[in-house]
Amino acid sequence: xxxxxxxxxxxxxxxxxxxxxxxxxxxxxxxxxxxxxxxxxxxxxxxxxxxxxxxxxxxxxxxxxxxxxxxxxxxxxxxxxxxxxxxxxxxxxxxxxxxxxxxxxxxxxxxxxxxxxxxxxxxxxxxxxxxxxxxxxxxxxxxxxxxxxxxxxxxxxxxxxxxxxxxxxxxxxxxxxxxxxxxxxxxxxxxxxxxxxxxxxxxxxxxxxxxxxxxxxxxxxxxxxxxxxxxxxxxxxxxxxxxxxxxxxxxxxxxxxxxxxxxxxxxxxxxxxxxxxxxxxxxxxxxxxxxxxxxxxxxxxxxxxxxxxxxxxxxxxxxxxxxxxxxxxxxxxxxxxxxxxxxxxxxxxxxxx
Numbered sequence: 001x002x003x004x005x006x007x008x009x010x011x012x013x014x015x016x017x018x019x020x021x022x023x024x025x026x027x028x029x030x031x032x033x034x035x036x037x038x039x040x041x042x043x044x045x046x047x048x049x050x051x052x053x054x055x056x057x058x059x060x061x062x063x064x065x066x067x068x069x070x071x072x073x074x075x076x077x078x079x080x081x082x083x084x085x086x087x088x089x090x091x092x093x094x095x096x097x098x099x100x101x102x103x104x105x106x107x108x109x110x111x112x113x114x115x116x117x118x119x120x121x122x123x124x125x126x127x128x129x130x131x132x133x134x135x136x137x138x139x140x141x142x143x144x145x146x147x148x149x150x151x152x153x154x155x156x157x158x159x160x161x162x163x164x165x166x167x168x169x170x171x172x173x174x175x176x177x178x179x180x181x182x183x184x185x186x187x188x189x190x191x192x193x194x195x196x197x198x199x200x201x202x203x204x205x206x207x208x209x210x211x212x213x214x215x216x217x218x219x220x221x222x223x224x225x226x227x228x229x230x231x232x233x234x235x236x237x238x239x240x241x242x243x244x245x246x247x248x249x250x251x252x253x254x255x256x257x258x259x260x261x262x263x264x265x266x267x268x269x270x271x272x273x274x275x276x277x278x279x280x281x282x283x284x285x286x287x288x289x290x291x292x293x294x295x296x297x298x299x300x301x302x303x304x305x306x307x308x309x310x311x312x313x314x315x316x317x318x319x320x321x322x323x324x325x326x327x328x329x330x331x332x333x334x335x336x337x338x339x340x341x342x343x344x345x346x347x348x349x350x351x352x353x
Contacts, residue, residue, distance in 0.1 A: 041275045043262055048270035050140075052156070058145040059154050060336050067154045070328060073097040073273075074147065074158040076140050077166070077239075091135035091143050092163075093223070093239055096155065098327060099288070107327060108243060108293035110236030114311040115297060116350065117150040118342045128342075128349055130310060140272075151296075152320055152336055157272045165268035166223070167199045167216030169246075172264040173253070175213040176245040182209045183228045188221045195221045232311070233295055240293045247290060298322050303350040312350045316343035 077093030096109040113132035120126050121137045134146040140158045147153055170176050180188070189205040196203040201217040214222060223239050226232060250258065271278075297313035304310075313319040317335045320343075324333035335343075347353055 041279060043266060044275035044278050046263075046266040047275070048267075049274055050270055050272050051274075052141065052158075052272040055141055056145075057141070057156060058149045059156070060148075060152065060338065063148075063152045063336065064154045066330060067328060069100060069102050070154070071099040071101055071157075072153055072155045073099070074140065074144050074155050076135065076143055076158060076160050078135060078160065078162050089135060089162075090132040092132070093236075094131060094143065094147075095236075095239065096147065096153070104288045105291050106288055107291045108240050109323075109327065110240060110293065110295045111147065111151075112232050112236060112295060112297065112300065112311055114232060114309070115300065116303075116310040116312040116346055117146055117316075118345070119146055128346055140270075149338065150316065150320075150342055151323065152339055159269060159271045159273070161269050163195075163220050163224075164199050165265060167201055167220050168268060169216070169261065169265045170214070170219045171201065171216035172261045173246065173249050174257075175215050176219055176242065176249055177211060177213050178219070178222065178241060178245050179211045180206065180209050180214075180222070181229070184222065184225060185209050187225045187228050188218060191224070192217060192221045195224065236295045244290070294327075296323060301352055303352050305350060310350065312346050312352050313343075314352055316346055 073096070075093070075095040075097055076091050077095075078089040079092035091113065094111040094113060096111065097106060098109055099106040111131060113130065115131045116128050117131045117134075118126055119129040119131065119134050119137065120142060121129075131143070131146055131150075134143040138145075140160050144155045144158060148155055185206050185208060192203045192205060196217045199217050199220065202215050203217050204215070206212070206214075206218065219242060223235070223242055225238060226235050229235075250261075253261075297311075297316075297319040299314040299319060300311050301314050302309060303312050317340050320335045320339050321333045324330040
């Protein structure tokens with residue numbers, strides 16, 4: 001029989017994966033060795049649960065059949081501060097957690113927030129707009145619909161976080177180790193006070209670049225940097241770096257410490273994944289392995305329309321084909337007629353081929 005020490009290592013590995021999917025709150029993980037089934041369900045019931053079973057998520061049946069081996073989950077981070085109404089918020093972070101159900105591998109696909117896509121607005125009216133605005137017009141469900149419609153996806157579930165839940169998550173873990181670049185130091189120090197107005201945490205400024213432990217407020221400020229480096233493209237990379245750091249840290253923590261993180265963080269998020277479904281997802285989480293993530297669209301540019309800057313794909317059809325070939329292994333993928341039509345409309349509006 002395995003030793004008690006070996007068993008605990010295995011439990012820690014499972015729970016570590018859980019907490020990673022929860023930062024990003026990626027929403028997966030595993031069992032605590034010292035808790036019974038009922039106790040774990042009780043923990044996950046602290047999450048705000050939203051039932052999407054009766055919602056039309058704009059999934060093309062052919063697309064759904066082609067992606068039957070993949071579970072795609074939306075992780076959406078909104079820019080609401082503590083005490084603000086999220087209904088008026090934009091989708092500040094849009095990450096697709098794509099799980100290969102056959103292998104257990106998963107990837108993070110960051111969708112650039114300024115990407116011009118077909119967005120459903122008030123009363124069912126559609127327009128070509130920044131995907132970040134999809135949340136304002138209908139919350140996480142509307143963002144799911146936009147991604148399914150424009151990217152030929154089968155997203156049926158989501159996990160929603162805000163910046164103060166991320167800050168609390170990082171602080172409850174004792175900070176995250178991140179490698180900070182020279183030009184990121186000045187940006188973090190410049191905006192950390194503003195970030196902390198609603199977070200009310202520790203706004204200590206950084207003393208220099210390099211690998212170091214960041215607290216919750218510092219980490220959130222790091223994730224929000226947009227004006228230096230490669231703009232929003234590098235910003236999404238910072239978010240993925242943060243998730244990787246959380247994964248690494250969780251694997252080193254004791255079981256009781258991880259339990260504290262869950263108790264602190266779970267009540268601050270919402271999801272369409274019910275407690276029992278999460279439990280069974282988490283039970284199999286030891287087979288999950290994080291593969292290299294990516295930003296999307298792969299090819300994009302800037303275009304100003306009526307005085308407003310957008311990031312249209314170059315072009316949508318080509319980017320959707322590349323996504324399905326690279327991530328889902330669908331050779332010579334042919335986008336749906338719906339995607340082709342949206343792609344043509346974006347070209348017509350922006351002049352970008």
